[in-house]
Amino acid sequence: MGVTVAGAVTVFGSANADLVFPVPALPEGGHTVMGGAWRALPGGKGANQAVAAARDGAAVRFFGAVGRDPLAAVALSALRESGADLSGVAETDQPTGAAAICVDPAGRNQIAVSPGANALARAETVPDGALRGVVLMQMEVPPGEVSALALRARALGGRVVLNLAPAAPLDQAALRALHLLVVNEHEAAWLAGHLGCGEGAAALHAALGIGVAVTRGEEGAEAATAEGRWTVPALPAAAVVDTTGAGDCWCGVLAAALSRGAALPEAMRRAAAAASIAVSRPGAASGMPRAAETDARLGLMRS
Template sequence: MGVLVFGSVNADLVFRLPALPGPGETVLGEGWRALPGGKGANQAVAAARDGAVTAFAGAVGRDAMAEVALAALRAARVDLTRLAVSGAPTGCAAICVDPEGRNQIAVASGANAGARAAQVEDAALGPATTLLLQMEVPAAEIAALALRARARGARVLLNLAPAAPLPETALRAAHLLIANEREAAWLGAALGCAAEAAPLAAALGTGVAVTRGAAGAEAATAEGALHQPAFPVATRDSTGAGDCWCGVLAAALDRGLPLAAAMRRAAAAAAIACTRDGAAACPEAAETDAFLAAR
């Protein structure tokens, strides 16, 4: 089957500004762009561009924004046969980016709230599938699909982004739970443990990876602890770099790379993505290969 992503798909309205606005402040910029986005779609595009056979299940509306939202998925030849079309508007995000690549993001879920686990049939959840989940669609549907996939033998990767409550049974259903620093802190507080990969993994009884931006990423599994430094680059836009990391990690694991090698590849792809505009600026596999060969 390859990589199957269940998650959000948005149209991103990206504003490049001289500074990020504070409360009640209006900041004028020179222009804006409408780009594909949404954590689920971004991760599916990243996996597909890295060479994985990739399918996506989610929901869009019957509006012009749907074409923007789906453009990168279609260009990457992601299987969209499990896509639902609803009467709600397509999800949309407003993204402000400053000259240092930092961002502020507001998201309207729209049709993403209508995504359902039932869009993914049992036959797609066998041992040959790597299922990748995030938190921008209903939590109950994420939990249901994670538990069903684990029971049927699929590899389950859960990106706890943005952080939100899930039943512990769903968290434990993941072979690898992925969180950034803020999400790890939220989860650690909820579980009553420290926000590092090792204590989180011990509390849940499953593998955990924590991404830390320029400080790299760490992971803890039954096989031990790992640390992957970030690759230094001149950052233009960090939007979606974490999604790129997750998608490429899923693709690498799906084709049999060990976790350490998959994390190194994910770090390289995310570094490349930071040098480009937009949340779906993930590199092609050959670009990541060349980047790693030079280091």
């Protein structure tokens, strides 16, 4: 049976136009690499995660900022297609955020981002009524705005999930207001260095007093909360085409599952299944799976 009950997820974050360049090898310093035909695709961590949550069945409201330029349509295209509510997206005089992404034949990538209008995303544009379900954020918008929204959402009873990506300093009170912090192994090491603790989920949980999930790519993910410790393996992909949106897929589907009342280990398993599908497709937002596809993937793994 598929998961059909919708939950509410509010996403505050970035929306970009991704300019994707397939290359035979990732460029090194000072080198130019000639690649294949480039594509303009929707991206940005906030938009990617919102699309993943919406395609997994959540009722998603997205809050962010774009420019008044042709790239805005690209940045918002997958969000529109997914059915996310975009009434909270501000139009600004800054250019829409953009990313230049080189992807090699193994699916590995190098990414450079120009935030553009994302730097003008403001927490005050998110109404209180949108902060009582699951609230999902990342770090491609101003950290001060992320902190302000985390504290307000926690005070209103929201379940606050932050993907600390890219890693950047955040107000300690805001960090401790989170219900769940999601980091990859590099972000975990960065945070552990600042906190003076180990970089595993249990050590970060002990240092911060909040739930922590650490994703480790092909090695799966681990989590530690006051309720327990869990390790969830990654699921093998049929073929790795593009890993650009894998982490965002994991976070978005996790948030969608949590919004439906799933326990954290169950949500992590669903996120792993969805991410194994996403890496087999080109693009970030455009590669996010539908709920039925993730259901089928989980069914195959159980059989």
